[in-house]
Amino acid sequence: MIYQRVALIGLGLIASSMAHAIRRGGLAGEIIGTARSSETREIAREINLCDRITETATEAVQGADLVVLCVPVGAMGAVAQEIAPHLSEGCTVTDVGSVKKAVIEAVAPHLPEKVHFIPGHPLAGTEHSGPRSGFAELFDNRWNILVPTVGTPPEATDRLRKLWEGMGANVDQMDAEHHDLVLAVTSHCPHLIAYTMVGVADDLRRVTDSEVIKYSAAGFRDFTRIAASDPTMWRDVFLNNKEATLEILGRFTEELFALQRAIRTGDGQQLFDYFTHTRAIRRGIIEAGQDTAAPDFGRGPKR
Ligand SMILES: NC(=O)c1ccc[n+]([C@@H]2O[C@H](COP(=O)([O-])OP(=O)(O)OC[C@H]3O[C@@H](n4cnc5c(N)ncnc54)[C@H](O)[C@@H]3O)[C@@H](O)[C@H]2O)c1
Numbered sequence: 139m140i141y142q143r144v145a146l147i148g149l150g151l152i153a154s155s156m157a158h159a160i161r162r163g164g165l166a167g168e169i170i171g172t173a174r175s176s177e178t179r180e181i182a183r184e185i186n187l188c189d190r191i192t193e194t195a196t197e198a199v200q201g202a203d204l205v206v207l208c209v210p211v212g213a214m215g216a217v218a219q220e221i222a223p224h225l226s227e228g229c230t231v232t233d234v235g236s237v238k239k240a241v242i243e244a245v246a247p248h249l250p251e252k253v254h255f256i257p258g259h260p261l262a263g264t265e266h267s268g269p270r271s272g273f274a275e276l277f278d279n280r281w282n283i284l285v286p287t288v289g290t291p292p293e294a295t296d297r298l299r300k301l302w303e304g305m306g307a308n309v310d311q312m313d314a315e316h317h318d319l320v321l322a323v324t325s326h327c328p329h330l331i332a333y334t335m336v337g338v339a340d341d342l343r344r345v346t347d348s349e350v351i352k353y354s355a356a357g358f359r360d361f362t363r364i365a366a367s368d369p370t371m372w373r374d375v376f377l378n379n380k381e382a383t384l385e386i387l388g389r390f391t392e393e394l395f396a397l398q399r400a401i402r403t404g405d406g407q408q409l410f411d412y413f414t415h416t417r418a419i420r421r422g423i424i425e426a427g428q429d430t431a432a433p434d435f436g437r438g439p440k441r
């Protein structure tokens with residue numbers, strides 16, 4: 139057992155997967171859960187997600203030695219403010235938000251000195267949300283990035299690392315700014331591109347008489363899966379990782395324009411060279427055995 143009492147705030151995909159994975163590994167003495175809506179709390183009770191479900195976050199954190207904020211990035215600051223006076227001395231507060239710099243800025247000022255704040259981000263998910271969508275295997279062989287704040291005792295970070303390893307994840311550390319830039323490239327902008335492509339296809343539906351949907355090839359189907367992700371979560375990701383996502387979108391647009399020009403001018407060599415280069419990147423990732431974060435479509439329950 140790594141923690142005596144873990145409090146999960148916000149019972150969606152990530153919190154419910156954590157509850158299942160913590161139970162699978164016998165990693166906590168007790169799991170307490172809480173959610174804002176009575177409907178979510180009711181479902182959590184019905185499926186026996188946690189050992190105890192409380193009405194409020196302030197009740198949930200009492201006596202906990204680990205508190206995990208599992209709400210959308212834009213709600214982290216308000217939740218931290220609400221729970222701060224009720225945290226136990228020496229407890230660790232972590233989060234699972236997809237953005238790190240803005241979450242640290244929103245959460246850290248509210249937390250008392252007697253607690254350890256260790257922000258985190260599991261690089262694992264699906265397009266589903268809510269308390270029924272979680273499954274114990276979500277984090278197996280996926281990365282979890284920890285972003286310890288200055289002055290965090292190494293023992294507190296090691297303990298949290300052990301919890302994530304117990305849930306099946308590989309753990310790495312990064313600073314917040316670097317995390318946000320890397321994730322802008324690997325996760326945030328690809329989601330925006332998927333949202334856009336599905337929007338374009340939908341616009342075209344009238345012209346193509348629904349053929350776009352009917353003949354969806356694998357590439358487009360992957361886009362529609364990604365574009366089905368939770369709108370609140372993704373709105374908050376972009377509003378809170380503005381600088382890095384705008385930087386990457388700027389570069390993306392430049393490359394896109396260059397390829398657009400090559401198509402218009404019939405520059406087959408440029409297209410061929412570009413595609414050869416990107417294929418080598420994909421093959422390099424696979425040869426290096428670093429393809430562990432590849433989405434495994436169809437994982438987990440479909441809700
Ligand atoms: N879904 C993914 O693929 C994924 C992966 C890694 C990290 N994350 C991050 O994990 C966090 C949770 O995501 P999820 O996919 O579990 O979401 P989810 O939508 O499944 O669950 C979110 C939970 O937060 C609650 N909530 C929403 N707004 C709130 C508010 N204003 N105040 C209090 N509670 C509120 C919801 O009721 C729900 O219980 C987010 O910060 C997200 O960025 C998501």
Ligand SMILES: O=C(O)C(=O)C[C@]1(C(=O)O)C=C[C@@H](O)C=C1
Nearest residue numbers: 236260261262263264265325433
């Ligand atoms: O597989 C998916 O559905 C995901 O989008 C998961 C994904 C990702 O981009 O890889 C999405 C957001 C997270 O913050 C982490 C993981």
